[in-house]
Amino acid sequence: MTRPRIADAARVLAEGQSLLVTTHIRPDGDAIGSALALSHGLRGLGKMATIVLEHAVPRPYRFLPGWRDIVPPLPVSEAGRFDVAVVLDCDGLQRAGEVTGLVRAVGRIVEIDHHPGAHGDGCVIAVYPEAAATAELVFELCEALGAPLTVELATCLLTGLTDDTGGFRHSNTTARAHELASRLVAAGADPARIAENLFGNQPPARLVLRGRALARARLLLDGRVILSYLTNKDFAVTGADRADSSYVIDDLRLAADIQVAAVLVETENGQCRVSLRSSSDLDVAAVARSLGGGGHVKAAGCELPGTVAQAEPPLVAALAGALGADGRHGG
Ligand SMILES: [Mn+2]
Known part of the structure; x- marks a missing residue:
C-alpha cells in the first residue's frame, strides 16, 4: 500500500535530479535517520541529494x-542548484531553522511528516499522524520511487523507527x-x-548527574508527586552537559503509583526550568499555564524565578491545587 500523498511526493521527486533534503532543528533519530535514508534512496536512483541542517549531527547518530x-x-543564493526541497519530520517549514530560507528559495517543496497540525505550503504535503515515525513514510516513498533497499538505507530507517x-x-x-522493522532487519x-547507539553509549557525566537527581527524589502530596531537582552546582561538579538534565524527568516517571513527576533545573540566568509529566488524567499543561508556561496534557513545563529553594514552594502549591484538596485525583 502506498498512501496517496506519498505517491504524489514520489512523482515530484522522480522529476528532480538534484534534491535538497532537510529536517528540524535539534534533530532526533527519526529526523536524521529519515533524511539520510532518503538521500541513500535518491542516490541509489542516480540522483544528487544534499542534506542541509542547521545543527551538527548529535553524537548518538554518528x-x-x-x-x-x-x-x-548554504546561502539562499545556492537555491538554483536544487530542483526540489524535501522537508522531513517538520510541522511547519520554520522548524528547519536557518535552512527555511533556502527551502523557500528552491520553491518546489515536498513535506513529509507524521506530526499533526499546521504545515507549510509545499506543492505536496504528505502528513500522516498515524505513522509511527517519518521513517515509516520515507520507507514507503523509497519503495514508490523504486529505490533499492540497501543495508545503509535500512539502517537509517530502522534508527528513525526505533x-x-x-x-x-x-x-x-x-x-x-x-x-516494517522486520523488513529492515531482513535487509541487513x-x-x-x-x-x-541510541540508548546505550551514555556519557558517564550524564549518568552521574542523573544519579544525583535520583538520589534526592522525594514523594510529595501523599505520594502522588515525585519531585527532584538539579542545581547549577550539580553541573559544575559532574561536568555534565546542560542538555543532560532532560533525562531526569524520564527517570522519575518510571516510578509506580505516582500521578505527576516534576523536575526543577537551575539555569545559568538565575531561573529554574520546570518539567512536568503526568501519569494520570491530571492535565499538567494547566498546571504549567498557571505558572506562566505551557505544553501538552501529559508533558508540560514552565520557568520560575530564583533558585530551586525559591522556585519549589510555588510549584508544589500549584500541584497541590491541581490535585485537589480532597487528596484524590484521577487514577
Ligand atoms: Mn518523528
Whole structure:
C-alpha cells in the first residue's frame, strides 16, 4: 500500500535530479535517520541529494552511514542548484531553522511528516499522524520511487523507527511499525547495534548527574508527586552537559503509583526550568499555564524565578491545587 500523498511526493521527486533534503532543528533519530535514508534512496536512483541542517549531527547518530556528508546551511543564493526541497519530520517549514530560507528559495517543496497540525505550503504535503515515525513514510516513498533497499538505507530507517517509538515501547508502536522493522532487519539493519547507539553509549557525566537527581527524589502530596531537582552546582561538579538534565524527568516517571513527576533545573540566568509529566488524567499543561508556561496534557513545563529553594514552594502549591484538596485525583 502506498498512501496517496506519498505517491504524489514520489512523482515530484522522480522529476528532480538534484534534491535538497532537510529536517528540524535539534534533530532526533527519526529526523536524521529519515533524511539520510532518503538521500541513500535518491542516490541509489542516480540522483544528487544534499542534506542541509542547521545543527551538527548529535553524537548518538554518528554511526549512521553518510552522516559526515550532512552540510551546514548554504546561502539562499545556492537555491538554483536544487530542483526540489524535501522537508522531513517538520510541522511547519520554520522548524528547519536557518535552512527555511533556502527551502523557500528552491520553491518546489515536498513535506513529509507524521506530526499533526499546521504545515507549510509545499506543492505536496504528505502528513500522516498515524505513522509511527517519518521513517515509516520515507520507507514507503523509497519503495514508490523504486529505490533499492540497501543495508545503509535500512539502517537509517530502522534508527528513525526505533528512536521515535522509544525502542518499540511507546503508544505509537503499531503492527505496521513491527512489520516494517522486520523488513529492515531482513535487509541487513542491525537492531542491537542501533539500540546500543541510541540508548546505550551514555556519557558517564550524564549518568552521574542523573544519579544525583535520583538520589534526592522525594514523594510529595501523599505520594502522588515525585519531585527532584538539579542545581547549577550539580553541573559544575559532574561536568555534565546542560542538555543532560532532560533525562531526569524520564527517570522519575518510571516510578509506580505516582500521578505527576516534576523536575526543577537551575539555569545559568538565575531561573529554574520546570518539567512536568503526568501519569494520570491530571492535565499538567494547566498546571504549567498557571505558572506562566505551557505544553501538552501529559508533558508540560514552565520557568520560575530564583533558585530551586525559591522556585519549589510555588510549584508544589500549584500541584497541590491541581490535585485537589480532597487528596484524590484521577487514577
Ligand atoms: Mn518523528
